[in-house]
Amino acid sequence: MTTPIPAGQTRRTALVRDERFLGHDPGPGHPESPDRLRVIYRALDEAPPAGECFVLPPREASPDQLAWNHSPEYVERIARAAAAGLPRSLDPDTVVGPGSWEAAVLAVGGVFAAVDALVEGRADTAFALVRPPGHHAEAGHAMGFCLFNNVALGARYARKVHGIDRVLVADWDLHHGNGTQHSFYEDPSVLYFSTHQFPYYPGSGRVEEAGHGEGEGFTVNVPLPPGVGDAGYAAVFDRVLAPAADRFRPGLVLVSAGFDPFIRDPLGGMRVTARGFGALAARVLTLAGRHCGGRVLFCLEGGYDPAGLRDGVRAVLAACAEGPGADPGPAPDPGPEVARVIDRVIEVHRGFQLLG
Ligand SMILES: [Zn+2]
Incomplete structure (x- = not known):
């Protein structure tokens, strides 16, 4: 739908950021704290990232738009809980307080604004530096620090408002994005791909969870043992994500970018470095370059170490500045454990369209 930017021209990256995302405060000691974004914003102010970046202000998503992916009763419940003024727990680790409604609807609306910027050609790539995160949020309940499913709503927005036929959601957060998976489990227009530590929170994301009905084969789960580092992740992206995406031919790529x-x-057992996140971003950009003019929207999900957030975001933005086609380096050796998981994924998907 768009043409790739000609060689020699500077790529433009839209950064969705807003101080109001700091207003969602789950309370002292909670890992999903406003400091996560403060660290990123401060680092970007102190040393501007590579390439040409501009700030894209978010707008508020409406309750009707939230209901594209959530029950109206649930949307109303979050609104009421936030309006009550006192912090309230919705599940063992998800809290709603006075600033939560505004932050949550701006996070979704920020993703919408970024989709607009990409589709309209104002940006080549975008990074929604938003919170609360979204990929655990289910249609009818909050979960895992998430209120509304930013990425799932972004995919629905791209489909409904811009008529994009096929959206790829690549989720490299440590955790499985149960909410996103459930949103599109029977829907072949959205390919959900996830790497995640397993077995681990939230418990879903087995290889055998591969979609249902018309959506069969359009959910690709790669559950990984703890300890996987840059090479293991890169190999999964090369051997599973890239071939699946080439069959799927997305019109837009969204990334659930958890660090x-x-x-x-502190919450995970993986061994990915900041440079490793940059290498994953480069791989996603390159496959997007083959199908949709390199249009990729990275959305912040988890990540609880300040250096991981700061340096990880910077590495992704450096990949965005470089754009599709960056040298991925030598084929990574994933080691025997990850190679076994890759083989199992390909075996389970053999009868389906994307990896068959
Ligand atoms: Zn996570």
Whole structure:
């Protein structure tokens, strides 16, 4: 739908950021704290990222738009809980307080604004530096620090408002994006691909969870043992994500970019470095370059180590500045454990369209 930017021209990256995302405060000691974004915003102010970046202000998503992916009763429940003024727990680890409604609807609306900028050609890539995160949020309940499913709503927005036929959601957060998977489990217009530590929270994301009905084969889960680093992730992206995406031919790519696979993340057991996140971003950009003019929207999900967030975001933005076609380096050796998982994924998907 768009043409790739000609060689020699600077690529433009839209950064969705807003101080109101800091207003959602789950309370002292909670890992999903406003400081996560403060660290990123401050780092970007102190040393501007590579390439040409511009700030894209978010707008508020409406309750009707939230209901594209959530029950109206649930949307109303979040609105009421936030309006009550006192922090309230919705599940063992998800809290709604006075600033939560505004932050959550701006996070979704920020993703919408970024989709507009990409489709209309005002940006080549975008990074929604938003919170609360979204990929655990289910149609009817909050979960895992998430209120509304930013990425799922972004995919629905691209489909409904811009008529994009096929949207790829690639989720490299440490955790499985149960909410996103369930949103599109029977829907062949959205390919959901996830790498995640397994077995781990939230418990879903087995290889055998591969979609249902018309959506069969359009959910691709790659559950990984703890300890996987840059090479293992890169190999999964080369051997599973890239061939699936080439069959799927997305018109837009959304990334659930969590930085909790970072080697020092307090919640995770993976060993991905900041450079490793950049290499994954480069791979996604390159496959997007083959199908949709390199249009990729990265959306912040988890990530609980300040250096992992700061340096991970910077590495992704450096990949955005470079654009599709960056040298991925030598074929990564994933080691025997990850190679076994890759083989199993390909075996389970053999009868389906994308990896068959
Ligand atoms: Zn996570």
